[in-house]
Amino acid sequence: MTVFARREPLLVRPGARFDCVGDGLCCSDIHAVGALSDEDCEMLSLISDDAIDRHEGEDAAVLMMRSDTGRCVFWSEQGCAIHSRLGPEMKPTPCIQFPYALTATPAGGRISTQHRCTCRTLGPLPLVTAEDARSNLLDSNGELKPEHAVLDEVAWSGIESLSFADYAAREAALISALIEGKGLMTVLEAQPFPKLEGITWSAVVDELLEFRGPSRAGAAARWFGSAIGFLVDRREPTALDRPWADSFEQAGARVVDPVSPNRVFGDWLADDVWSMRWSRFGSLARARVELATRLAIARRIAGWLDISTPKQDNISAAEAVMIVDVIGTTDIWEKAQEAIPEP
Ligand code: SF4
Known part of the structure; x- marks a missing residue:
């Protein structure tokens, strides 16, 4: 029997939180809108x-x-x-949809969220509900618009494929362990920075550091590239500026009960797994290696930022997540992602 990808019912990742409080970071050139x-x-x-x-x-x-x-x-x-x-309905579609994205699956439409705005990653935020997200996910014809679709065969690893129902049952344990934020590398069961096929990490670093221009995305690429250069080649970073520091410090004022950096990282990783965008590149096992690599990069960046108090530590983790979330969708990173071998 053929099982199709469905948009309904809408499914929310347990524990996902968001509320647009107008921080405005998503309206900036940290990413192309x-x-x-x-x-x-x-x-x-x-x-x-x-x-x-x-x-x-x-x-x-x-x-x-x-x-x-x-x-x-x-x-x-x-x-x-x-x-x-x-009126809000007159905004361009990507603005209406941000930070939501929809993946059609055999069980329904999975609502995921991007982590490139402080309205998603900092402070006390309400849980995402399907009702709130629905209007953000409609196209101009009023139809739910998935960015991605997954069918009834999911590659758990390079040698094991599962039905979607079996995949979802296994994935639930992985996602709840990620949300808990403990021992994230162990939970991912993956080593960062594998040997790439056809390119080297040093070449990826060079390309990221050459990502010039005045935009905040350029600054994010330099942080990301510097972190890889340090972790892989022990290259010392050159001076790095934070053109989005105001937004983070302002949003950080909302943080009354700081969460640990690992909770911030785990929340981001859980959304990335839940979105299943990784399935374009291969199996979940391969995606775990890619996520372990970006986690190592995020940790390095957060360590270079202000970690003097639990609150600053929380803000720095959110800032690092924004950088790895933004750069994770660039052509440079997608090329590196394609060069990660199936483990
Ligand atoms: S059009 Fe979109 S990106 Fe521009 S200010 Fe409005 S919501 Fe922000």
Whole structure:
């Protein structure tokens, strides 16, 4: 019997939390806000002549960021101008959807969240509910729009495939251990920085450090590249700036009961596993190696940031997670991900 990927019922990862409190980091050039659909571009071109940007060599249109503030042209201290003047439903689709993403599976639509905004990673936040997330996951026709689909055969490892139901039962134990945040490398059962096929870690570092330009994404790439260079080649990092420090310190004021860095890392890892985006690259065993590598990078970055108090330690872990979440979707990292061999 053929089992199809379904969008309904909507399924929430246990323990996922989010509330947009307007920190605005997601409206900044820490990541490109896109890809914009044709409808988004049509609507934006009615509002402004300078709303859309197209990065060299890429087809996708993204929102234009201001070079002086590093934020979207519609952002101000008062928040999003489209949201306040025209209504939240008039915002471009990626803004409506952020930080949610949907993966269609044989059991229903899995709602996952990205960890590149302080409204997802810092302070006391309410649990995500399917009801709250639903309106953010609809396309312009009012249909649930999955980014990714998984069928009824999931590669647990290079030599073992499971039905989706069997996979989900095994995965539940993994996700709850990750959320608990204890012994994360042991829970992942993987070693970071395997020997890559066809490229070297040093070449990945060079490419990341060359990721130039004034944007915050460029700064994130330099932190990420410096951490790999230090962990793999013992290369000392050059001076690293934090253009998003204001956002994190401001959001950090909400933290009244700091959680340990491992809880912040585990929450991010659990979402990454739950999203199943990793299945594009191979088995879960391979994804565990990739996640172990990014975890090692996140820990190195967090250690270079301020860890003087439990609160600063919590803020630094969230900042490190933002960096590894953003860089994890870049072409440079996807190339490295493809070069990780099946364990
Ligand atoms: S359009 Fe509005 S919500 Fe989207 S990035 Fe710009 S300011 Fe943020």
